[in-house]
Amino acid sequence: MTAPENAPPGATTADHAFTVLLEKLAGKLGGRSPGAIVFGEPIVSQGVTVIPLARIGFGFGGNAGQKAGEDGLVGGGEARPLGFIEIKEGRTTYKPIRDPWVNVLVGVAGGLLAGAAGAAILRYLARRGPAPR
Secondary structure (H helix, E strand, O other), rough: OOOOOOOOOOOOOHHHHHHHHHHHHHHHHHHOHHHHHOOOEEEEEEEEEEEEEHHHHEEEEOOOOOOOOOOEEEEEEEEEEEEEEEEOOEEEEEEEEHHHHHHHHHHHHHHHHHHHHHHHHHHHHHHOOOOOO
């Protein structure tokens, strides 16, 4: 595509700038998102094969400038470990990786709940008075 007749020299049309922007985006994502991010390289040791798994996500944005060279592209990605596949003696098992803070929060919540229930039981028994003989 060429620049419109009334555009300054060196300017490109918005369609062309957008196409260039998308080509840059495709080049960057293609170079940064190999399948090994989701399914890591298998690790083999002592007859056990482990294949790490992750969740990946990408976000991006960009603009096409009015003049050549003013376009911009920003983006980022994230990979979070999910677990791994273990292959041992012909059996395949998925083993999730759990967030240790979940266990802490469940323990704290359980302790608070047990404490509140215990206090309620003690208040009830105190109001009821001594047991008859």
